[in-house]
Amino acid sequence: MTEPALSRKPELVCPAGTPAALRTAVDAGADAIYCGLANETNARNFAGLNFSADSLAQSIAYAHERNAQVLLAVNSFATAPRTQLWKDSVDIAAELGADAVIVADIGVAAYVAARHPGLRLHLSVQAGASSPEAIRYYCEQFGVKRVVLPRILTVAEISAIHRQIPCEIEAFVFGNIGMMSEGRCSLTNYATGVSTNMHGVCSPASAVQYVSQPDGGTSAELGPFDIDCYSAEQSTGYPTICKGRYTNADRPEPYYAFEEPITLNLSSLLPDLMNAGVTALKIEGRQRSRSYVQMVVSAFRRAVDDISTGQRPDLSGLAQLSEGGKETQGAFKTKKWR
Amino acid sequence: MTANLTMGPVLFHWPEQQKRDFWFRIADEAPVDVAYLGEVVCSKRTPFFDHSLEAVAERLQRGGKRVVWSTLAEVVNKLDRKVIESFCGFDEVEANDVSALHYLTGRPHRIGQYLNIYNEETVRHLSNNGATHFCLPVELPMPAAAELAKAVGETGAGVEVQVFGKVSLALSARCYHARAHNRTKDNCQFVCEKDPDGMDLKTHSGKSFLSVNGIQTLSDKYLTLSSELPALEEAGVTAFRLSPHSCDMVQVASAYRQLLDGEISASELDDILDQTSVPAQRMNGFVHGKPGFQYVANQS
Secondary structure, eight states: OOOOTTSSOOEEEEEOSSHHHHHHHHHTTOSEEEEOBSSTTSTTOOTTOSBOHHHHHHHHHHHHHTTOEEEEEEOSOOOTTOHHHHHHHHHHHHHHTOSEEEEOOHHHHHHHHHHOTTSOEEEOGGGOOOSHHHHHHHHHHHOOOEEEOOTTOOHHHHHHHHTTOSSEEEEEEEEEOOSSOTTOBOHHHHHHSOOHHHHOOSSOGGGEEEEEOTTSOEEEEETTEEEEEEOTTSOOOOOOGGGOEEEETTEEEEEESSOOSOEEEOGGGHHHHHHTTOOEEEEOOTTSOHHHHHHHHHHHHHHHHHHHTTOOOOOGGGGGGSGGGOEEOHHHHOGGGO | OOOEEEEOOOOSOOOHHHHHHHHHHHHHHOOOSEEEESOOSOGGGGGGTHHHHHHHHHHHHHTTOEEEEEOOSOOOSHHHHHHHHHHTTSSSEEEOSHHHHHHHTTSOEEEOTTSOOOSHHHHHHHHHTTEEEEEOOTTOOHHHHHHHHHHHHHHTOEEEEEEEEOOEEEEOSSOHHHHHTTOOGGGOTTGGGGOTTOEEEEOTTOOEEEEEETTEEEESSEEEOOTTHHHHHHHTOOEEEEOOOSSOHHHHHHHHHHHHTTSSOHHHHHHHHHHTTOOSOEEOTGGGTSOTTOOOOOOO
């Protein structure tokens, strides 16, 4: 399972929330683009985003003509009694010739393996498979060919996992980073009644309110809960529960109990990730604009090509695209993040 | 009603003495049918209770309880993996992470509430692999729970639903107890022991919101299902889970037992809970298809 260092250039897997963003990513050098249908079957089910079957068909044709692949995310959890919707999405991927489906749910994976044994199966980050044993279970049960690793492991741990599993590894390198284990968070449902696992939605815009405070500040609310509060001078952020400020008995001043708004940027760890045996580098952001996709994909395209030819990559331009300008290497650099 | 009553695993880091006394008292006095032992949240806590496990299990069995071993809900490092492997050696195991399924597939086992069981296909797959009992995720609304209970019933397996206690809302690799005290997970000094029911987080405006238990984030409120139980049993639920807290769990269990035996009504159960040491903040929104924190008043 081990390979000589950098014997293969890693694939660059890029996000698209719209057909236009998909074409932009292809043109900017993506090896593969991942996207979802405009319904509850994927984990970025936001209003105005995602693909119809027709636009997916056209997008796959556009990508294939330019030697890029299209991976369909069917990665929320099929929820009874609506299970058929997830099966239909998998059928659409198979029918339209998507290069793989990315799934998290055991029932959906079983359906793919039974009905579409020829369709390549990737295990979504939403499955939260963080140990060799968990990953091997999915490989043995369903023939999973690639696992997207949760963003909770150090590079050293990724390298160790690589040696103990029979499938490829895809790792996130840039973008929004949630603090809770993927696929195991019901915080949004607790506050709003809309579920991340069942409906593919985290912090829905329909439940967000910005409320002016008497002191001139603004509170950002999700459902009835004020997730953060900003003074008149501060710019307001989007109320995501795991990035809010709260108090507890020992911390009377509001603090970031989980994490501050921050962007994962592993550009400086790219050579290490490539050496750790990562097959594919993933960029987060299906909800992002075309210009964002264009800038991030182009920068990582150049970086991967530079590293592969032994040159030092220049990724200084990425900082301006980070959330609040703040960046982190998250769990990847050191265990102290935990 | 004929459904079983169960005592879930202790989620919090109670001192060894307190935890042992708790289980001894449950063994001797609580009218529950099943007791779940094992550390579900943090592998670093396991050494503290290792040498009490055998005595507690024996006492529970002497008290007529069936003992099931619950595995860790999240697996990140080598210690987590080792703990899972050793727990999977016990007789009857409840899997809370797919890592455990790697060891349990092919022999009878239970599926815990931390595994994502949302549809009948998942139930069938796991059942074919040896699952004999499913504890459903806490966020399921009634129609989904009913459909799943039906699918589980067709396989002959049992179906369990949590009806009491704070509910687990999220897991993380990071320890938020350590973070609150400016420490890291590796250097936590077991500061979570300070909070026997979790560390409550409030919003800027002072609203109760969440409760932190190491890497786990729970509701701040206590789930109390009562008038919902007949409909759940009608749908095929065979067991109701109480999640342990520092309040008088024998009294809580006795009240639920009386409800299941038809000796008291749902509103009488609510009254008893009000009179015991159970905190007054209640929730039951998830099963009603509403935001989880909400409380839908007793309809009976």
